[in-house]
Amino acid sequence: MKNAAELAWFKSTYSSGEGGQCVEVAICSHAVHVRDSKNTQRPGLAVGSEAWATFVGLAAGQID
Template identity: 60%
Template sequence: MNSGTTELAWFKSSYSGSEGDSCVEIAAAEQAVHVRDSKDVSRPAFAVGRESWEPFVRFASER
C-alpha cells in the first residue's frame, strides 16, 4: 500500500540517531500506520491497519 504516502507527515523515533542509519519512519493516517525506510524514501512504504499497530508496538517494546 503506497498510494498517497507523499503527503503524509513522516517521523522517526526519538530513539533514532542523527546519522539516519538503520531507521524506519512512520506516518499515522486515519485507516493505517504507514512505514518506510528512512534511508531510501523512494522505496515503497507499507501500511499496517491501526488495529494491528498497537499490539505490534507493545510486542516490540517488550523485547
C-alpha cells in the same frame, strides 16, 4: 487516500540521526504507514491501527 508525499512522516525519538537503521512512520485514521528512511522513494508498508499497536506493544515488551 493520501499518497506517500502527502503524509506527515516522522522518525522515532530513539533514532540517533547518525545515518543508522531507521524507519519513518506516518499515522492516518485508517492505517499506519512505515518506510525506510534511507530510501523514501521505495514503496512502504501500510498496516491497520490495531495491528500496529500490537506490534509496538510486543516490541516494547508490554504484551506477552
